[in-house]
Amino acid sequence: MLSRRILTALILIPPLLAALFYLPTFWLALLFGAFIVVGALEWSALTGVQSAAGRWLYVVSLTLFGAAAVHALARDPNAVVPLLGTAVLWWLWVAVELWRHPAPEAGWLATRTGRRVSGFCTLVPAWVGLLYLHAADPRSPALLLFLLVLVWTADSAAYFFGWAFGRHKLAPLISPGKTVEGALGALGTATLLATVCGTMIWRLEGARLMLWLVVALAAVVFSIVGDLAESKLKRTAGVKDSGRLLPGHGGVLDRIDALTAAAPVFAAGWVFLLNSGVS
Numbered sequence: 001m002l003s004r005r006i007l008t009a010l011i012l013i014p015p016l017l018a019a020l021f022y023l024p025t026f027w028l029a030l031l032f033g034a035f036i037v038v039g040a041l042e043w044s045a046l047t048g049v050q051s052a053a054g055r056w057l058y059v060v061s062l063t064l065f066g067a068a069a070v071h072a073l074a075r076d077p078n079a080v081v082p083l084l085g086t087a088v089l090w091w092l093w094v095a096v097e098l099w100r101h102p103a104p105e106a107g108w109l110a111t112r113t114g115r116r117v118s119g120f121c122t123l124v125p126a127w128v129g130l131l132y133l134h135a136a137d138p139r140s141p142a143l144l145l146f147l148l149v150l151v152w153t154a155d156s157a158a159y160f161f162g163w164a165f166g167r168h169k170l171a172p173l174i175s176p177g178k179t180v181e182g183a184l185g186a187l188g189t190a191t192l193l194a195t196v197c198g199t200m201i202w203r204l205e206g207a208r209l210m211l212w213l214v215v216a217l218a219a220v221v222f223s224i225v226g227d228l229a230e231s232k233l234k235r236t237a238g239v240k241d242s243g244r245l246l247p248g249h250g251g252v253l254d255r256i257d258a259l260t261a262a263a264p265v266f267a268a269g270w271v272f273l274l275n276s277g278v279s
Contacts, residue, residue, distance in 0.1 A: 020145055025135040029070050029127075036127050037063055039242075039252045040119060046237040047115040058116065066124040073128055077136040080128050081271055087125035087264035094118075094261075095225045102173045104235035115233060122229070122260045129263035133270065143270065146197055147219065151262045153193055154186040154220045155227075161185025170224075175231040183224055190220040207278045215269030219262040226261025230254070 019031055040062045044055040072079040094109070101107025108114040133144040162182025170178040194216035198204040204212050230253055234242060242251035 017145070020134070021141050025131060026074070028134055029074075029131050032127055032130055033063070033067070033070070035252055035256065036066060036123050039123055039256065042242040042251045042253050043115075043119040043123065043233075046233050046239065046242065047119065048112045048237075049116075058119070062120055062123060065120060066127045069124055069128045070131060073131055073135065077132060080132060081268075083125055083128055084132065084264050084268040084271065087121070087129070088268050090121045090125070091222050091225055091261050091265060094229050095222075098171070098174075098225065098228055098232065102171060104174055104232055109229070109232060110236045115236070118229070118233070122226075125264040126256070126260040129265075129267035130259075132267045133263070136270075142201060146201070147262065147266050148259070150190055150193060150216060150219065150266075151223045151258050154190045154223060155258055157189035158182035158186035158224070171228050171231075174235050175228055178224075178228070186224070187217060187220055190217060208273070211273055211276060211278050215266060215273055218269055219266035222265045223258035223262040227258045229261070230257035 040059040044058040049055050097107050097109055162179040165181040166179030168180040170180050170183055194213050198209050198212045242253035
């Protein structure tokens with residue numbers, strides 16, 4: 001299983017890097033859109049929609065809604081800032097909901113309506129957030145790459161620290177493998193990575209560097225929330241993986257669950273950093 005995961009990652013990473021740095025935002029929007037469509041199809045299967053027609057109606061509706069938001073982004077990046085802010089509020093609410101209703105079948109997120117609505121609230125802002133980071137600033141290809149490295153490094157650190165030091169379960173009812181020690185290890189590793197990149201790439205210092213670290217750590221915290229939210233969704237649906245598209249990794253949602261929350265939160269934080277007046 002591990003060898004298949006590594007092989008899949010080695011195949012996917014080079015074209016992803018090429019796309020980030022060489023594709024115009026329009027073509028990158030189509031590439032990300034393809035992943036969103038597959039993710040929406042996987043999501044529809046987890047929401048209790050039984051018929052193929054119903055699932056495709058869900059996918060088409062979500063895709064059209066997302067495409068409208070992406071079109072607004074293309075016309076004026078500032079037009080989607082309210083959507084990014086709303087996404088932050090959504091993920092704050094999800095975090096509270098997971099804390100209040102940790103059991104797989106408890107709470108509004110476990111209802112059919114909750115699962116269906118959450119697909120829109122999760123996938124559309126993620127699509128927009130990724131593209132915003134790519135398009136809104138001259139350095140944004142590097143900024144988007146930083147987010148991807150940050151989330152995936154934090155995820156790997158959480159696994160390692162959890163394996164080596166994990167004693168206290170973070171969310172035993174929906175994700176027994178995750179530990180408090182793993183989460184703390186992820187935050188510590190993310191702090192180091194964000195400090196190095198913030199000072200060496202973006203030349204940040206003082207209060208601006210502190211705000212950058214807050215934004216980066218918020219993205220990591222919510223990446224964990226996104227991971228847990230998808231775990232709850234899968235446990236409610238009674239499945240282990242969201243799909244089988246990626247050998248050794250499961251489905252698309254299994255690979256982007258953390259990123260779906262981190263992307264809009266980080267993008268909103270970047271907007272705040274640019275407009276904060278902090279020097």
